[in-house]
Amino acid sequence: MADTNDILKVENLKINFFTRKGKVYAVDDVSFSLKKGETLGLVGESGCGKTTTVLGLMKMIPPPGKITGGRILIKGEDIIPLSEDEMREKIRWEKISMVFQGAMNCLTPVYTIGKQMMETVQEHKEMEYLQAKKRIINYLNLVGLPEDIIRRYPHELSGGMKQRVVIATALFLEPEIVICDEPTTALDVVVQAQIINLIKRLKKKLGLSVIFITHDLATEAEVADRLLVMYAGKLVEIGTNEQIYGKRGPIHPYTEKLLKATPRLHEKVEELSFIPGTPPDLVDPPSGCRFHPRCLEVMEKCKKDIPSLIEVEPGHWIACWRNTND
Amino acid sequence: MISEPILKVENLKEWFPVRRTIAQILKGERTWIKAVDGITFSINQGEIFGLVGESGCGKTTTGKLIMKLLEPSEGKIIFKGKDVTHLEADKLKEYRRNVQMVFQDPYASINPRFRAQDVLEEPLIIHQMGETRAEREKIIRRALEEVRLIPPEEFMERFPHMLSGGQRQRVATARTLVLSPSMIVADEPVSMIDLSTRAEILHMMKTVQRELGLTYLYVTHDLSTARYFTDRIAVMYLGKIVEMGGADEIIDNAFHPYTKALIAAVCEPIPGKSNTIKEVPIKGEIPSAANIPSGCRFHPRCLYVKPQCQEDEPILKEIDLGHQVACHLIS
Ligand SMILES: Nc1ncnc2c1ncn2[C@@H]1O[C@H](COP(=O)(O)OP(=O)(O)OP(=O)(O)O)[C@@H](O)[C@H]1O
Ligand SMILES: Nc1ncnc2c1ncn2[C@@H]1O[C@H](COP(=O)(O)OP(=O)(O)OP(=O)(O)O)[C@@H](O)[C@H]1O
Ligand SMILES: [Mg+2]
């Protein structure tokens, strides 16, 4: 799979939370790559480990969590052995940055937008005040906000404007990789479309590589060039936009069901299908294929053996015993 | 099938006063947040009626007015032929038994220290339904079965933290059912829930609605679930209804530029769009309800604005059978 176009490569990443209830297998043996200039989508139900995966890429897993295995290569350099100082000085925000899930609602109410952005910047880079201010204004303009936003307080801004501020902050130190964790989930449809368009424009203009997380397959169809589908801490399918949303459609029963449960505005359906049951507790995940208790096509083998990702056609990978002949 | 309206709302308004500065008080200036600003619609018996619009357009306020959690500033609410706009305490209690509400947040709407059984028993005690404990338990079991929490005995013992988001929303729905209401106001009942469970909850709500012949007012900002779930849709913008009609008609033959923008903004799971910019025919963001634009309140965001739109407020007109639009573009 070695590809010089890969700006980021994740190999067998394992992340656990060590809780009183036991060890949480939040990210379990996850491997994927991000090509330069592409948008990689990451979808899955709540609690399947999307946020934990990308926090791992930033090396920002909160305690009691820990990266317990694997490699994270940014342009060939494994960042897992790096110290916290090294991460802060040369990787985080400068090579890889992130729009955190819910960050737009975590802006401090008592400081102006300008002050909050300035603090974030100065934490990471030594820069003269005036120069920093000029850059902040540049980036605010870049995300479509007027200069006077720097003097306003978070409560004076709409949800869409706050999300733009958060995006501008993530871009400020010119990272090549930007992770967007559910950047549109809490927003209205019109504002959602505006934010998606903004991310696409910025990606082109700045040559970014993007990881875009949502639990909504419809949103992902409009942003992701390739898609990673996650279930209970594991990747179950990887495919291109065309492979997942095209005529052939997804192959893994989980992705298939998820897509069928996604309402389509321009199609009248009598009944939406859904996936009965709920995702498992990751302290004690099911044996074999983690999806097997909810899968209608389950076989004996699925209950015992863990399926690994197999390439069924160029670029299309699935982890499913039913659909691979190994 | 044409049936009788169970609920009629006429020119309903809810204006909240804005806190004023001393200068404004001295000048006698008063300003209002016109959260709901004169809406008229009716919901038929056994129908699912969708109220759709962006955040802040007044959907929840409308729901609260209908639940009689708020007193309207103006207008009338008629339920089963009777004017219920202003009710005395005993009549209000009776009305609230008949009209129930499911709230948006399945986490906030259930007391964390109550077992599911207690959650469901509370309204029965308040409304003095079910003489004995055993009788109440029977009603509770039936409601839990109705929302497919089976076996009910098992779920009755559970505290909220032992339930998934979807199961909590089922308990919240069951809670409305124990009183055998005729109408349920569901305010974004699935927006906090995962996509796969969302379909399951809507399916459950629809099944219950059919089995019990209920009427729903379904409040949402999501047109794609509205199309699947509702019979008719009213599109709301800044406190007013701008378009109303059959669910399919509204989506296939939208007329109002705002409805069209909402439709264009919806993401669809079809391939080949990751490299294109989506054109959404609308300008800017929704203004504050404290500062409603003159004339057609949508005009500053409209791409087809005419001089007339800045001055005259358009009223709802029928453009097709049962399809009403408030827009000056209607010739
Ligand atoms: N700080 C923590 N301590 C213990 N367990 C945690 C912690 N953070 C996350 N987890 C667990 O790790 C798993 C993955 O969580 P994560 O937040 O990555 O999911 P997600 O896919 O981002 O979900 P969502 O769509 O709800 O944001 C879950 O089972 C969660 O309960
Ligand atoms: N008690 C109140 N006092 C003052 N203003 C209020 C009050 N309740 C609501 N508003 C305002 O009325 C307008 C309509 O609010 P409402 O909650 O009805 O909108 P909504 O359509 O339900 O929005 P959302 O999709 O965000 O839930 C908003 O501008 C809101 O800020
Ligand atoms: Mg998350």
Ligand SMILES: [Mg+2]
């Ligand atoms: Mg609301």
